[in-house]
Amino acid sequence: MQPAIRHDSAAEPPGPGRGALTPARLLRGFGLFVLLTAVAFWFLSRRGTLGENVFENLRTIHPLALAIACLPAFLDQLLGGLRIRVCAHALGSRIGLWPCVLANCANVFLGGVTPSQHAGGPAQIWILVRNGMRFTTATVTSFCTYLGTVTFFLMLAVALPYVTDGATLGGAARVFTRAAALLFAGTLAVGALALPRPGSVNRAMHAVLVRIPRFGTRLATSAAVRGLERLFEDYSLLMRRAVRTGKLQLVAVVGLSTLIYLNKFFVAYIVVRGFDLHPPLREVLQLQAVQALVTYFVPTPGASGVAEVTAAELMDGIVPTATMGAFILVWRATSLYLGMALGAAALFATGFGRAARRASSAASTT
Numbered sequence: 001m002q003p004a005i006r007h008d009s010a011a012e013p014p015g016p017g018r019g020a021l022t023p024a025r026l027l028r029g030f031g032l033f034v035l036l037t038a039v040a041f042w043f044l045s046r047r048g049t050l051g052e053n054v055f056e057n058l059r060t061i062h063p064l065a066l067a068i069a070c071l072p073a074f075l076d077q078l079l080g081g082l083r084i085r086v087c088a089h090a091l092g093s094r095i096g097l098w099p100c101v102l103a104n105c106a107n108v109f110l111g112g113v114t115p116s117q118h119a120g121g122p123a124q125i126w127i128l129v130r131n132g133m134r135f136t137t138a139t140v141t142s143f144c145t146y147l148g149t150v151t152f153f154l155m156l157a158v159a160l161p162y163v164t165d166g167a168t169l170g171g172a173a174r175v176f177t178r179a180a181a182l183l184f185a186g187t188l189a190v191g192a193l194a195l196p197r198p199g200s201v202n203r204a205m206h207a208v209l210v211r212i213p214r215f216g217t218r219l220a221t222s223a224a225v226r227g228l229e230r231l232f233e234d235y236s237l238l239m240r241r242a243v244r245t246g247k248l249q250l251v252a253v254v255g256l257s258t259l260i261y262l263n264k265f266f267v268a269y270i271v272v273r274g275f276d277l278h279p280p281l282r283e284v285l286q287l288q289a290v291q292a293l294v295t296y297f298v299p300t301p302g303a304s305g306v307a308e309v310t311a312a313e314l315m316d317g318i319v320p321t322a323t324m325g326a327f328i329l330v331w332r333a334t335s336l337y338l339g340m341a342l343g344a345a346a347l348f349a350t351g352f353g354r355a356a357r358r359a360s361s362a363a364s365t366t
Contacts (some may be wrong), residue, residue, distance in 0.1 A: 016056035036305035065274025080104030090246030109343025112302035157181035213250030
């Protein structure tokens, strides 16, 4: 008989007003996002990469292509919500598709306005709990979808050197993809080891942390590390159950992760075609895959600043300088800004903002 999951009664769902989720911090994150984006455009304009009359060149995109380029943003939210629902069902939780779509929307918005996307997961968990999911199950569901993303990126990092030529993926980029593959493989290895023996992973993690000079012991005993240890224990219990009864659903999580990112990559091709350019689809998808690997590790909110610069570098052989500024602006608007707007609307619809303000006010009076 499987031991019961012990932490729902003691664990508290992450209140939206605590820590990184306070309104003031979210506003600072959004301000940083806007600032870094503006700095990137200024830097590219000083280099002469953007061309002249960026806003005039926006008029040259075909309106139909612009409308079609917006559709992947809606499909991204639908596929993301479906992935959450499939993972939750594999873990034994029955939840509707709409709450999962709202949770994914919240993840996109808060991931875009906080460094390293660190507020996206808690917001996703908060909405799932608000819609009846147990906190432990919601947390493991979020972790499960993360592992689906990591699995896709591992396959991508392994495959890219073999499906691209030297012009698309130079020597430095090949070294980077190999290093990324090792990092993703290590993450999945931890997930695999935590499945049968979470205690062994926790002890190994503790042994590594305490060896960090000066503050290792304090870090190893911190609330964040204790929460991670509980996550591994609960993950082991729920995932072993899912492996027995929901193998196909877990495979579907990886398949949906692949569709989610192929959908993201395809946006750039639609935008390029809207400017009456005709590059091979395969080349654009390969370049977008390289960019996704690079920006995955960027700690700025929504990869702001870095995404614009790397897009200009990678797409230089496809998009002419005169059109580059307009391309980057439309590409970012359709691949990220629209999704963030949908996420902000989802958070407003769930009452997240009111809960955050109440929690922030309560914290300021204590």
